[in-house]
Amino acid sequence: MRIGELSRRTGVSVPTIKYYVREGLLPAGRLTSPNQASYEESHVRRLRLIRALLDVGGLSVAGVREVIAAVDDPERPVHKMLGTAANLVTPRVEERADDPEGALAAARAAVADLITRRGWRAYPGAPAAEALAVALAALDDVGHGGFAEVLDDYADAAExxxxxxxxxxxRNVDRGELVESVVIGTVLGDAMFAALRRIAHIDASGRVFGAEADRAAPAS
Amino acid sequence: MRIGELSRRTGVSVPTIKYYVREGLLPAGRLTSPNQASYEESHVRRLRLIRALLDVGGLSVAGVREVIAAVDDPERPVHKMLGTAANLVTPRVEERADDPEGALAAARAAVADLITRRGWRAYPGAPAAEALAVALAALDDVGHGGFAEVLDDYADAAExxxxxxxxxxxRNVDRGELVESVVIGTVLGDAMFAALRRIAHIDASGRVFGAEADRAAPAS
Known part of the structure; x- marks a missing residue:
């Protein structure tokens, strides 16, 4: 197909497509004349992946290049390709300049314990493990260090x-779409779960505090 | 205590404290002389709440004012106060100008069904329910509408x-700290769960795809 049809099929403008080719994110089309190139279905799929990484995953162009290098490496086994994609859509955690109370060090140790205890095939230095440690340390900072005790309930749910x-x-994803699906599923799955947790909070809060509320404000 | 001590105890600068007083977020101190005011423990707690809402919850000053109005309303029952706080830290979903394929309408119906099916005391128009519908519609847009079928697995985990x-x-939270704790727990709990889900993905992916990878790249 010509570049105009590729643009229509993907909703990506022609100048943006040319920019992705220049940046090395999208292979150039096959030249059919000095001024015209032809594009394949593989270009449609690649553009969908690029847009998913940029828009849904919130990656930078450099991050997209890294994911695509992983996808294109024929030597890279599937689970390493997936690991690269998953690491890249893990939100960057705020750097802590210091750790005066040792809260972060303690949180890292708690995360390493958790991984060992559950027999997870993950390494404690993974971006997701560090993100978890930072969240635990932040809870400790605001006086809720005790929340670390419910970590296993969260881990059960996450598993x-x-x-x-x-x-x-x-069941549903072709090998060629794996990375795209992982990126989209990781980010949209977070959004789904966060929304469901809030709805479940409303329900649980109504059950725990609702009776009292009915007593306090019988007319409402 | 004087304003300088309030600043030291909370890590909020004196000009910022004065700004919060002007904006109506923090009650003024009790005047002990024409140029000096005295602050109480309640000011320390209120400043911690304001910072949590702004920094951790990502709220605007207007949003903080809304939460504080809810906290300060003596007529408002606890579970409605919690509902207000939870709604305010639900990420705003991107507005969809149109719904040509009807994906959003279908997603809203699926969410309403889910709430009914599970007997949840929540209403389908809640911000979290709309956020869930938008995530489901986005999955449908990228060809993963079938993911809606696993909604109940996610809902079990969220419950x-x-x-x-x-x-x-x-067990752990005083009434006076409820809203602060809900805001912090909602936002940091999202971060904790997202990190745990990624770690569990690494584990599950290693189990599903790892053996194949070992065959493909035995030397790695």
């Missing part, structure tokens, strides 16, 4: 969701 | 986490 995600991927 | 959260609140 359940991760199993669901992988089952879905195994 | 478990919400129960854990409410248990923690009931």
């Amino acid at each position: 359940r969701v991760a199993r669901t995600d992988l089952d879905y991927v195994a | 478990r986490v919400a129960r854990t959260d409410l248990d923690y609140v009931a």
